Amino acid sequence: MRLTAENLGARRGEDLLFQDISFSLDAGQALVLTGPNGSGKSTLLRVVAGFLRPETGHVALTGPDVASGVKLAEACHYLGHRNAMKAELSVWENLSFWKSFLGDFEGGKGLPVTQAAEAVGLGGITHLPFGYLSAGQQRRIAFAKLLVAYRPVWILDEPTAALDVKAEDIFGGLIRHHLSSGGILLAATHQPLALESVKELQMKGFAAVAEERW
Numbered sequence: 001m002r003l004t005a006e007n008l009g010a011r012r013g014e015d016l017l018f019q020d021i022s023f024s025l026d027a028g029q030a031l032v033l034t035g036p037n038g039s040g041k042s043t044l045l046r047v048v049a050g051f052l053r054p055e056t057g058h059v060a061l062t063g064p065d066v067a068s069g070v071k072l073a074e075a076c077h078y079l080g081h082r083n084a085m086k087a088e089l090s091v092w093e094n095l096s097f098w099k100s101f102l103g104d105f106e107g108g109k110g111l112p113v114t115q116a117a118e119a120v121g122l123g124g125i126t127h128l129p130f131g132y133l134s135a136g137q138q139r140r141i142a143f144a145k146l147l148v149a150y151r152p153v154w155i156l157d158e159p160t161a162a163l164d165v166k167a168e169d170i171f172g173g174l175i176r177h178h179l180s181s182g183g184i185l186l187a188a189t190h191q192p193l194a195l196e197s198v199k200e201l202q203m204k205g206f207a208a209v210a211e212e213r214w
């Protein structure tokens with residue numbers, strides 16, 4: 001499986017934020033976007049996830065195990081700045097909703113809800129309304145959403161914001177497991193993710209794009 005981005009460019013309002021960004025990621029590989037606030041990291045992630053139309057270029061998922069006509073967006077989990085959970089529903093109800101709504105992408109199987117909550121260290125509080133949880137606990141449950149439905153590509157925008165050291169370790173372990181199982185990761189972060197041999201793309205903003213460190 002290979003994720004390919006070719007000559008991506010994107011505009012927000014009047015401004016060309018970046019142009020000519022190309023990269024490819026094979027199964028097991030990760031690309032981390034770094035750069036100052038406003039340099040276009042979230043915008044690039046949203047373009048790859050299919051939420052924003054690029055000004056130029058395109059993205060694709062290819063490989064012998066990828067059915068023809070599959071859109072990259074169908075193979076992605078996207079974890080943005082917001083957690084995409086209903087405050088008044090319990091943790092269990094939220095994760096159950098996402099599990100049945102998303103279903104599994106071909107080639108893998110998501111964890112049962114209780115197991116996913118346990119994997120982020122919160123197996124004991126799935127009965128609580130999501131809105132009762134602390135900011136870090138809410139982020140952990142948002143991360144558990146990645147585990148209840150199988151997707152080979154994870155797109156994560158600041159996944160470790162609001163997390164304590166223990167949760168950072170848990171996320172690092174889950175990401176390493178995703179990669180070692182043949183998954184692909186694209187993440188924007190200001191904090192290191194404790195991954196070995198990741199590719200890094202430094203965003204500079206306003207089309208002065210990037211310095212690549214492969």
Ligand SMILES: Nc1ncnc2c1ncn2[C@@H]1O[C@H](COP(=O)(O)OP(=O)(O)OP(=O)(O)O)[C@@H](O)[C@H]1O
Binds near residue numbers: 017036043
């Ligand atoms: N809907 C929009 N309309 C116009 N400009 C926008 C819009 N959304 C974002 N921008 C602008 O695009 C630029 C890039 O924003 P983006 O969120 O991609 O940056 P970022 O690198 O992820 O920043 P941060 O590190 O703060 O999360 C910013 O200057 C922002 O003001």
